[in-house]
Amino acid sequence: MGEQQGNTANWFSLDWFRPVTFSNFQWENPILFYAFLLIPLFILIWWVWSLSKKKNLAIALVRKDIKWSASSLLRHIPSLIFLVFVSLIIVALARPQKTNEKVEQWTEGIDIMLVIDISESMQIEDFKPNRLEAAKDVARKFIAGRFQDRIGLVVFSGEAYSRSPLTSDYDLLGEYIDGISFDLIEKGGTAIGSSLAVATNRMRESDSKSKVMILLSDGDNTAGNIDPITAAELASAYDIKIYTIAIGKEGKVPFGKDFFGRTRYVENTLDETTLRKIADIGHGQFYRVSDNKALESVFQLIDKYEKAEIKENRFRDTTDFYPIYLKWAIVFFLFWMMLKSTFVSNVLQD
Template identity: 70%
Template sequence: MESTNSWFSVNWFTWSKLQSFDWEQPLWFYLLLGILLLLLIRAVVMAQFRQRLPIALTKKDIKSDPVSYFRIIPPILFFITISLLVTALARPQSTNEQVEQWSEGIDIMMTIDISESMQIEDFRPNRLEAAKEVARNFVAGRFQDRIGLVVFSGDAFSRSPLTSDYDLLNSYIDDISFDLIENRGTAIGSALAVATNRLRESDSKSKVLILLSDGDNTAGNIDPITAAKLAQAYDIKIYTIAIGKEGKVPFGTDFFGRPRYVENTLDETNLREIAKIGRGNFYRVSDKEALEQVFSEIDSLEKAEIKETRYKDTTDYYTIYLRWAMIFFLLWLLTKSTFITNALSD
């Protein structure tokens, strides 16, 4: 930004500089057009009706004197003065606007099944790897939310506490594997309890639990329905996702390297009831695209209200053009008091 000490710089009159301004009162420029039109009308009227005195001169006495053209200087100075005044009235200024966004955020616990059946390959490369990729994409789309991670099979444990350090969270997601928990089975009730324990002390106005599993509750010492009611008591909303196709699904290869198929069944009853108790939604997905759509829908449903604060730093430059107007006004007065006007106007 130019300093006001350099107001005498001709840079203030370049087209690029004038275009860079925000004009607070641009309608004043119409006045400039009106003044220009009035000056033209005045010139025409004076040329038409000015009193003329007949003088007889010989042709050799009629000479063109270049000094006579000085008489147009005062009108030009006057018009420049008016133009500068109009420019000042239009209020040239520059505005630097800063926008600060913030939200109260949402606390979300992602609870992911890592039981043996998550190795089934009806999702590519398998159910767990597909779930990890979608989870990472979900994290990338959040803004100022705290997200935690719980994994479970025969037991459940918290992989990551609630955090807004998404790089750290993604590293925990990347490290999820089937050998994190030795006990086999699917302890859905225990997973809900661990996630609830992470969320229960949260002060967030919105607490969300996302449960992703491909099996029935076969392990753990807590009934899933009881655990869901406990979560509901802490005002935690629960979304449940049943992952996997019904029927024969690929699961590894046999001795000869050929795909091996197993029969897959999933009782949705518990997951539906958990979502109902948690005032959330139940989803059944049979491919990766459907899983992505589910997380996208949850992402849109659980958005924090983003609040916005705007700061405007405005600098006015009209004083620069007023100074120039004063200079040209004084020049106009000076020329009006000299021979330029008095001697050559007739």
């Protein structure tokens, strides 16, 4: 309303007649612009009618005394003013307007807890540059694709701790992910059960209709004070769906350099059976990935599965500008009426 009042106050500005102004309008009745095609026909009919009504006065003059005067053109000014008036009426009837559409989106959201292994074996380089950095990279991309979901972060090796509570502040969460390193937890080992318990504790009071846990690990449960199966059953009791991702290749995998700078290989072991059982108890899915591309594909698949329905409201704010051109039309009509009462309309043609 304030914008419309401001536009009305500046109706006398010549900017309303700039081509760029007209190109920015939406028109409620654009079909009325065809009326401009009738103007030449109207002029022709008017001219023929004027000729039929014109009275000739016989005057004897010497040809050399007959001269054309530019002042005779002044008689056309009222007609031109009237044509401008008609044109402005057509523009006003076409109803120029601008519409701003505001879209509000919302969703009930999903609570998601990322549970990431940061044990020593995550330094293995079968992923580039290593398993942990590959996991951090896909976690960032996963978060970037979410909308109004709350996401938390748990890291673990020999112990587990909550790196971030459930939050929708994705920038802050990204900083927490960037800060993940192998020295966050001093105790060695892989406490899968403890990590599930910590993540469940963070989510147990959530009232979200959908709660999801994504566990990413490359080893066996070798530490912690709770069995992984027991922890998975506890999570399931709180209606938490669990996806498990086993990261790493089978057999010998590259792990650092030896004394002579040559690539060192170690034997990779992974308790795939336990991770499968955890996913089964949590009514989720188990995935085994052996390179960066496969890991990214799994996160994209989970992202697709765990999408809340996005709802939206659309608000249309329409501002009409026809009063501006109607006011200009009135001005030109009054101007035309005034000229019709002056000598300008009575200038004789030679």
